[in-house]
Amino acid sequence: MNKKLKSNHKKYKLESNKEIYNRIDKNKKQEKAERETYLEILSNQLKLPSDILAGAPIITALGRNEVCVENYKGILEYNNNIIKILTKIGRVNIEGKNLVIQYFTNDEMKITGMIYSINYVNSKEQSK
Numbered sequence: 086m087n088k089k090l091k092s093n094h095k096k097y098k099l100e101s102n103k104e105i106y107n108r109i110d111k112n113k114k115q116e117k118a119e120r121e122t123y124l125e126i127l128s129n130q131l132k133l134p135s136d137i138l139a140g141a142p143i144i145t146a147l148g149r150n151e152v153c154v155e156n157y158k159g160i161l162e163y164n165n166n167i168i169k170i171l172t173k174i175g176r177v178n179i180e181g182k183n184l185v186i187q188y189f190t191n192d193e194m195k196i197t198g199m200i201y202s203i204n205y206v207n208s209k210e211q212s213k
Contacts, residue, residue, distance in 0.1 A: 142172040152179060152196045168196060175207040
């Protein structure tokens, strides 16, 4: 009986590569989480607001007709019913009726209209 043996080398190589890359990704995510925690600890020790060091967004609602957003990265979607804003900690969705961006600068914007809700979507939920 001359049975030919199949090599499993390629299979094991692919599996080990996947495992290595998964570990690298996991380590990067852990380092990022530790860094953010470090910034929070540092801001608490220095008695500074977290938005100064970590760049956390500041969202100020003035009644139901006006919202000011500071420390944002960009506008993802904009129409009369929803405005999606990208921030360092995730996405902010502002839903309402007759929404208008009155003005915006590099780090601040003012939204007016009838505001129904302000929702926060963190980075992990965005990728789903």
